[in-house]
Amino acid sequence: MAESISQASRRVGNTGPQPEAPRVVISAEASEGTDPRAFLHDRVTGDYPIDDFGFDPEFTESVLLPLMRPFYRNWFRVEASGLEHVPADSGALVVANHSGTLAFDAIMTQVALKDDHPAHRNLRMLAANLVFETPVIADLARKAGHTLACHADAERLLAAGEVVGVWPEGFKGIGKPFRERYRLQRFGRGGFVAAAIRTGAPIIPTAIVGAEEIYPMIANASPLARVLGLPYFPITPTFPALGPLGLIPLPSKWMIHFGTPISTSEIPADAADDPMVLFDITDQVRESISASIARLLAIRESVFG
Template sequence: MSESIEIEVAGSAPTPPVSVEIDVSHAPAEAEPTPAQPNKRRSRKRASAEVPVQPNPEPEPSPAPPPPPHPASAWSTQPSEDLFEVELEVRNRAAQAEAPSSSSLGDIAAGLLSLVGENMRRMTEEQVGKVNEMLGGTDLRDYLDPDFWKGIGMVLQYQVQEQVDFIKRRARGEYTIDPYGLDPDIIEIVRPFVSFMYHTWWRVQAQGLENVPAQGRALLVANHSGVLPWDGAMIASAVASEHPLQVGRVVRSLHLHWFTTLPFIAPALAATGQVPGLPENAVRLLENDELVCVFPEGIKGVGKLYKDRYKLARFGRGGFIQVALRTGAPIVPVAVVGAEEIYPMLHNAESIAKMLGFPYFPITPFFPWLGLLGTIPLPTRWNITFCPPISTEEYGPRAADDPLTVLSLAERVRDTIQETINTRLAERTSIF
């Protein structure tokens, strides 16, 4: 690297905003389990399933009267959810059955149904339609009917084929990435995990999402905490899944460019749509009217000690404000509460960090004592508040070169986040 380049970088990169996270928000919206066309052919068999369950089920249930409108016909709009209901029912019936062979058969049937349901959560609309078609004439509650096994067999075969095709397609290199390295296939693979962390592990409560514009550029500025940067993934997840207009907006988080020098982490970050935190990148993304998330505290925030929790560190030198002023992007302050406690960092072992080349090395009650188990974050309850946007347009792009404007705006954003955090902390009764 030449001298001139280094000088340029040092001069123009006052705050590399720091974050690393798994972001699931870029996947195409149609990958969600989406409504398929209503399945009418199932009605006859469904009616037969409505026959009250007998302690000793008949191998051939008698033909039933015309079907009454059934609320559970949500099957076609929420295929996987409905499949789980059916699975439960099959399991109950199998448990009530007297013949042992019949009960074990029922268990197998229930297991297969749950497998199909699990897989259907990940399918695209087109694939769900195909599965619906295959299961068309089959009553999923009647596992003693040979049609049931035929239908399930066909669906399983189809699913295996899909997986094999997917792997073959990857092996042939037939997939597309964007010039930043974002790979929609990888995001699809990560999505269920991040969704689990969001909904089940941390039970994230998102507020003020209406402050995130449904279109056009905006700069999300958040507090950074929690040793490992999970907060970015959760912010992205909140915007992608809970925005009131359901626009499924992609949040591009900026991470410390140091991460791009790490093996395995660098390609993973790129594939999930993360971008190194250089001002050029932020300006380019905002000029393309994207939603960009920065963490101006950087390493100082994410490597905070437990005793300093919820005290915002210095907001760099206001580089993120300069970016917003240059592009006229509104700033949305974001306050994350709950992430500070996921890894209570008692001590920063700087000598080990220096030896390993890490920015910090956390000592928590569980790490490094429990090894990999110590990296499991505590299941705290989170709250993410999106504050009203601060407009930067009235200052004009020239203001980016005025240190007073930049620093006072940075202070204003920091105060907003700190106040919001304090309010949320006062409202909170328990960290779990």
């Protein structure tokens, strides 16, 4: 196991196209003042580092995060807490509730860990294969550091010391009707727990409050969804009635809490194949998220607080 961990970290760590050149280290501070000319030069020559997963830190820092930061700071006014529970320099599995029709919750969690965590950690999410089938989205997801939700990728990233994000409710969570808001859906088969056990990475139960209200889904046009090959087609008070305007998310007040880590390092690796152990830990994670959601909802003054 120790052997494969060191291998994996070498694979992920050894990523620059120019091994001679020092790796580009970009912190959140630096990103505020990225030189646009240097950025454009790198894009034209193709000389920018990416890792084996296709994570492009320069593009993420210079293009994606600046687009998302206004949502984080000014629109949703996200308050992140419990960041001290996310390790500064080792692997961890962030497991959170999923909602809001479009995956703003995942993106805001990424901004929280990048901007508000003292070590400016990059969140590496596990995404559905629909993401990697879809033009443009597939490309952006890889460049932002995300990969397919599968055992192999989860373990490879965790073993390399990355913070991995998983939303185990999947489409059941993100595509649920508004009347079921803040009701956690089924957590799948607990595959994420197995990955954490095999790599000894702590699980960080994470609660997100606010995402439920950005696109209140009053109905699901499922025949249309089927025709378009989508998991659901949302009808909200503003979409599709107002057309593209309906795509503007409502400015709900958000809170993200990273909860007390659940350690997996004392669990023997072969327990990863024991369904009872997996169910048990999955339940523990679910309970913790559920309790945090209740607490955050009680603190939040109003939906748009």
